[in-house]
Amino acid sequence: MLKDVDKVGDKHEVITVKNGFGRNYLLPRGLAIIGNASNMGRLNEMIRREEAQEAKKLDVYKEMAGKLAGQTLKIGAKAGTSGRIFGSITELSVKQQLLEQFGVEVERKKINLPEEAKELGTYTLTLKLHPQVTQEMQMEVVGE
Known part of the structure; x- marks a missing residue:
């Protein structure tokens, strides 16, 4: 997940959804990405960057x-x-x-x-x- 979606999942969470929901709703709106190996690396990098920003806001x-x-x-x-x-x-x-x-x-x-x-x-x-x-x-x- 790239953003929080009510009753679906939180940001940076890896979830499993029905194919149609992911393909027709989450992916086109930029709310999620497919959880393959290259995207998981991208997600881990995004998590690391956001944690660094949160640490600055402590x-x-x-x-x-x-x-x-x-x-x-x-x-x-x-x-x-x-x-x-x-x-x-x-x-x-x-x-x-x-x-x-x-x-x-x-x-x-x-x-x-x-x-x-x-x-x-x-x-x-x-x-x-x-x-x-x-x-x-x-x-x-x-x-x-």
Whole structure:
């Protein structure tokens, strides 16, 4: 895989798909390449280059984690009288609130939401910014 595709696979992952899906969807759109020997060498080179770029960004990720340490993210949600929220809290809404409240831009796929965030209250949110940098922070879901 050259890019993340929802419900199919992540970037740089080697997957097996049906012939038609790969030939008619993934390959023409540049989302994947065929996993032969020469392409595997190309993929390994791409992985090595991107890991080097991520290593350069490590200080930026540590600074982000330091900025978010001890902070509480407030997210407004519509809720019923029992405190149960309508709909759900999504990674996109968390991403937008992180940008608005703290000025920190985090990719959606790096946000791990707690499964039990269905009611008003405080939950623990995990941000996996880098393989070496993981930051937990409090997320408070409040009624609008």
